[in-house]
Amino acid sequence: DGGITQSPKYLFRKEGQNVTLSCEQNLNHDAMYWYRQDPGQGLRLIYYSQIVNDFQKGDIAEGYSVSREKKESFPLTVTSAQKNPTAFYLCASSNPGSAQYFGPGTRLTVL
Amino acid sequence: EDQVTQSPEALRLQEGESSSLNCSYTVSGLRGLFWYRQDPGKGPEFLFTLYSAGEEKEKERLKATLTKKESFLHITAPKPEDSATYLCAVQELNAGGTSYGKLTFGQGTILTVHP
Numbered sequence: 001d002g003g004i005t006q007s008p009k010y011l012f013r014k015e016g017q018n019v020t021l022s023c024e025q026n027l028n029h030d031a032m033y034w035y036r037q038d039p040g041q042g043l044r045l046i047y048y049s050q051i052v053n054d055f056q057k058g059d060i061a062e063g064y065s066v067s068r069e070k071k072e073s074f075p076l077t078v079t080s081a082q083k084n085p086t087a088f089y090l091c092a093s094s095n096p097g098s099a100q101y102f103g104p105g106t107r108l109t110v111l
Numbered sequence: 112e113d114q115v116t117q118s119p120e121a122l123r124l125q126e127g128e129s130s131s132l133n134c135s136y137t138v139s140g141l142r143g144l145f146w147y148r149q150d151p152g153k154g155p156e157f158l159f160t161l162y163s164a165g166e167e168k169e170k171e172r173l174k175a176t177l178t179k180k181e182s183f184l185h186i187t188a189p190k191p192e193d194s195a196t197y198l199c200a201v202q203e204l205n206a207g208g209t210s211y212g213k214l215t216f217g218q219g220t221i222l223t224v225h226p
Contacts, residue, residue: 004154033213042115042198042216043155058213090154097202099145100214102154 003027004103006091011108013078013085021076021106023091030095032074036060037088037105046089049074050096078108086110113138117199117217124189124224132184132220134199142202144182145214146175149196158197189224196221 004025013019025032031050035043045058049068063082068074074093078085088107092100114137124130136144143162147155159168161177168175172193174185184197200214 006154040218042218043200043214044216045213048213088152092154097142099143099157099160101157102147105152105154107152 004091004093004101006089006103006106008106009104011106013108013110015110016080018077018079019108021078021089021091021108023074023076023103024072025074025091025093025103026072027093027101028071029093029101030071031093032068033092033094033100034058034064034066034074034076035090035092037090043090046076113201113203113215115199115201115215115217117197117220119220120218121221122223124186124222126190126224126226127188129185129187129189131186132197132222134182134184134217135180136182136199136201137180138201138203138215140204142204144177145200145202146182146184147198147200149198149219151196155198186222189222191224191226194222194224 007022033048034046037043044060046064047066049055052071055066055068065077086109088105090105091103094100116135118133143160146158149155159175164179166177172187176183196219198219200216
């Protein structure tokens with residue numbers, strides 16, 4: 001089955017820790033995206049990548065980092081510089097100009 | 112800056128009671144408008160893409176329409192399983208007439224259908 005997988009489903013972070021969220025797709029899509037969703041708010045773009053080894057900041061990139069070493073993978077690191085990381089994180093992929101397809105999400109909670 | 116506003120924020124319907132959700136947008140050049148359905152604790156599920164004013168798309172009890180300033184998601188004779196948050200997003204054309212793929216989302220409409 002083609003699709004997008006995210007892991008873990010739930011993640012807990014202590015103060016000062018960096019954590020990495022995984023995103024893998026087997027849809028052969030060129031572009032991948034990371035969004036953050038907070039209660040009562042729309043999705044906000046963190047980072048996106050249109051091709052391997054290239055990525056751009058979205059609207060709320062501060063405190064986050066990404067890499068795109070393989071077409072299938074686009075991991076997101078939430079660093080200790082992100083002061084309010086508790087949120088639902090969504091990964092998506094698409095081909096240029098087409099609809100984005102989303103993974104099941106990772107819920108991150110700061111302890 | 113692109114803006115997307117959805118209304119109402121929440122909508123409660125009785126089973127079989129048809130209604131519409133609104134998505135108003137401001138964008139310098141529209142590449143596409145997208146509708147998604149999101150169930151609690153899950154990722155959004157793609158429903159429709161609309162590209163030009165006058166276009167309509169249908170899927171089961173859902174029908175999406177597009178004008179130059181807004182889109183409507185019409186729900187005909189809804190069932191309890193249609194209960195979800197419906198998200199609207201726009202994709203802008205860049206100066207070169209292509210698209211980066213970036214979506215700007217509205218805040219969503221929470222639909223509850225009672226049996």
